[in-house]
Amino acid sequence: MGIIGSTIKPFSATAFQAGQDFFQVTDEDVKGKWAIFFFYPADFTFVCPTELEDLGEHYDQLQKLGVEVYGVSTDTHFSHKAWHDTSERIGKLKFPFLGDQLHTLSKNFDVLREEMGLADRATFVIDPDGVIQIVEQTCEGVGRNANELVRKIRAAQYVRENPGQVCPAAWEEGSETLAPSLDLVGKI
Template identity: 80%
Template sequence: MGIIGSTVQPFTATAFQAGKDFFDVTEKDIEGKWTVFFFYPADWTFVCPTELEDMGEKYSVLQDMGVEVYGVSTDTHFSHKAWHDSSEKIGKLSFPFLGDQMHKLSNQFGVLREGVGLADRATFVVDPDGVIQIMEITCEGVGRNANELTRKIKAAQYVRANPGQVCPAAWEEGSDTLAPSLDLVGKI
């Protein structure tokens, strides 16, 4: 079964967020919002802090777009706090981190590495109805780009707000879109 178009199932995860007490996040917390689940293999690693710092630089832009971001790894919320408190890069981040030590989210999203206990490097964008609209999974050594993710979210939001329109390759906000029809077949 494909994951695009599927609905996020019930879950509970304990979160760490700078300046707050630990708190639980459930599927109810994402209802009515655009949400990014930003899975990464583990705290205290190499590519992960560069990606998370990049995401942190776009976090306020994403929030202005009505998007919440959750960093997710199979570490505990305690590990997230310790990493935040001891790393210059991670210490700057203000979005919440979910502990997934029981692998509920990693399994639900299909990114748990069997026999390893770590999540793949994966991003999922969920619409306000809880439906997965975008996913990206990369190999261990390839980091993601928050600018490209932001562009994709803008496109998904545009398509949702404008039924009958689609965004072509490399679409940027304000660019032309397409209205699929028989007249366009073979002419693009």
């Protein structure tokens, strides 16, 4: 089965978040609101900070949309804290980071590069039922785009809240939507 429409698998990870003591996060904690799992290869590396910064700049907006954000790499929570303490860009980020040194999350979402022990550059949007609704993955060296991610989350939230409506290509909030019906079959 495709990953779209599947439910997230069980996990338990230790999180670091600025201004708090370490805490555990499980699949059950994630459910009940929207969530982004934002995988990147490793702390202290190159593209990752620009992507994390780009995402950090949209965090307030995402929080207003009811969306939590989790940064995930195969580093420990100790390493996440150390990076936060020593990097200016990372130090600004307010969302939690999960330590995946066990590789559980990377395997659950099928993004572990097994010969390296590092995760791919991959984003998953989870709805409040724990179901995966949006996936983005890019090769090493290609940064993601938080703007486009927010656009798609808005569309997915619109569809969830308006049963019987769908959002056409490149839809932006406020644009027209479609209501599928028998009469429209073969007519669009």
